[in-house]
Amino acid sequence: MMDNYLSYQCLSEDWEKMYTVTPHQKGVEAVPVVKQRCQANARERDRTQNSVNMAFNTLRLLIPTEPPDRKLSKIEILRLAGSYITHLDNQLYTGDVEQPCLQTKDGDNRSTSLCTFCWSAVKKDNNSTTTGHIYKTPF
DNA sequence: TAGGCCATCTGGTCCT
DNA sequence: AGGACCAGATGGCCTA
Numbered sequence: 407m408m409d410n411y412l413s414y415q416c417l418s419e420d421w422e423k424m425y426t427v428t429p430h431q432k433g434v435e436a437v438p439v440v441k442q443r444c445q446a447n448a449r450e451r452d453r454t455q456n457s458v459n460m461a462f463n464t465l466r467l468l469i470p471t472e473p474p475d476r477k478l479s480k481i482e483i484l485r486l487a488g489s490y491i492t493h494l495d496n497q498l499y500t501g502d503v504e505q506p507c508l509q510t511k512d513g514d515n516r517s518t519s520l521c522t523f524c525w526s527a528v529k530k531d532n533n534s535t536t537t538g539h540i541y542k543t544p545f
Numbered sequence: 546t547a548g549g550c551c552a553t554c555t556g557g558t559c560c561t
Numbered sequence: 562a563g564g565a566c567c568a569g570a571t572g573g574c575c576t577a
Contacts, residue, residue, distance in 0.1 A: 442563095447554060449564070454552075479550060 470523070486522070493523040 462480055469486050471478070478486065496507030506524035 443555080446556095446564085450555090450566090451553065453565075459552095481550085 489522045493521045496521065 462483055465487055466478060466483050469478070469483065469490055471486075493507055497505075500507065507521050
């Protein structure tokens with residue numbers, strides 16, 4: 407793989423030195439394909455770092471965990487975000503933040519369990535003398 | 546050391 | 562035509 411290119415993270419200062427492809431079609435300007443490829447790579451890098459990862463970080467901040475700065479993988483962020491939305495939706499529906507909400511297990515409409523976020527609240531309540539705030543953090 | 550996770554590269558497709 | 566978006570491939574790092 408990448409035999410035709412200069413491998414990872416080709417730097418902009420190298421671009422001008424890169425070879426160009428001789429055009430076979432008449433009237434087509436020679437295109438510095440490697441430079442073009444490196445520019446595309448840079449854009450893609452920038453997009454994943456500043457767009458995709460930023461979105462993951464923003465979403466991560468909205469998910470309560472214990473400890474709050476617990477490292478979550480991207481797939482964990484997505485799954486927990488879904489669970490948390492369901493949790494909030496249940497509380498909104500019942501109108502009772504003290505009432506633990508139940509969630510349906512994947513693919514099984516008959517089987518329910520305490521949702522992740524309520525479960526963590528129960529665990530935390532059992533481990534402390536204070537009661538009250540429902541938005542305890544999972545784990 | 547195997548497996549999970551991630552960053553990066555790459556080529557294809559779609560959009561402007 | 563060029564850029565954005567996407568999914569697959571690859572290799573490096575980390576941890577159990």
